Amino acid sequence: MSKLKQTIKIITPDTTISTQDRGLNYGDGFFTTASVVNSVVEHWDLHKARLEECAQRLFFPELDLTAIEREVNHAISDTQTGISKIVITRGAGGRGYGLPDTPSIQVLISIMPAVSHYKSWQQQGVSLAVSDVKLAHQPLLAGLKTLNRLEQVLIKKQMSSLECDDVVVLDYDNNVIECSAANLFAIKDGQVMSPKLDRCGITGVYLSALCDKLAIEFKAIQLDELLAMDAVFMCNSLMGVVPVARIADTQFDIECSKALLAAQFAKESV
Template structure:
């Protein structure tokens, strides 16, 4: 049974007038628990703090919340924890209240078992018909308005495919339905620009830092769908499965990236 805490107290209810329910007014982070510890916790909390500022309210993790995160992680050797922030109750209209009563919802889950298989065998992506809208004011942050992803996931994947490749309205490659993407050509690693749509994942940030520290050049740029056959390798990242090679997108095949295992070892991502 999923364990849930609301504002530090074990509970499974929030006010029905909460703005998270009414408007998706908030943020969330999903973090991996490994050996009883939350990986990259400070980076996740920093991203939430930044995201809250971009939405127009002030939040930082209290010592009590950090203590609860750490103690709850000890109950699972491996798993995941989701931290959701809502601006709180705010009445019927769109306008946010002058004072925010921020609600913090923490929940624990098991890690999907197939992620270890994905790490060892890689995945295949099929092109989604659902395209992401361009909204630079929201791009990068993991806000609660995830209806685009709900629509993407509402269609069954074709046989032998594991996830969806997602484009924006200009047919630029943005991400998979759940992960950031990287493409490799010779010694340069490319990752799609997400200044107008998509999520800037914590694992994306960690992989970029690890590659830069190892002397590799990272190019953050627009990547058109018609350009994806120009690369030798492709991999995707998120906080739960870490780093997974992409074997193919549609009919385009990629070979395994030679640094994938090294990056997983360096960042302690191996499942």
């Protein structure tokens, strides 16, 4: 499919979007959320790669990423620390679920304040429960950050009744997949590992960045295996790496966890 029309909007209180937009009606789109530090988007190359992969796998036309990058940089020029969210939809058009012959890609850029409590999480660790809401398998969408996030909405709703900072989310085979809005990785006997995301879940940008610094093995992990790890961490682009202090009734020594992770970084940097 050739490159077609692309409209970029920096979101303000006066921004409007068509009620016929396919992102609004069908979740026909994708997004990425990035940390802004000193007016620079962290891991921008990986965020661009995510947008490219989503566009290709969802049969969007080729994105004009140069124009998107220019507008993002303009939007964050006065932001020392914050969050940039880029939402991309297929725009309005098509009959029902059918794709429009000439899609009009909509790019919506939002700038938001940074999340204040992540720094304390990094120092003190987090407490995780296990979610009763499980993820369905759909390999065609696995790894992608699409606009279809109703599973996560239900996960957050159930989480609100629990005494925890976040939850471990499983699939219907009871494999560990992720947290409500972050990836998981763990250390066992000197090996770093993370759940396979080939049937469901989201491949996070921060996890991808860690793969450049750590030798991470992606494998099926059951809950009992996760609980037996020497250290467990959650991560995403906004929180960075956060040690897990507790999962259900299992405790982890976060100072030991931090030391184990530091040793892994030191080993891989040699």
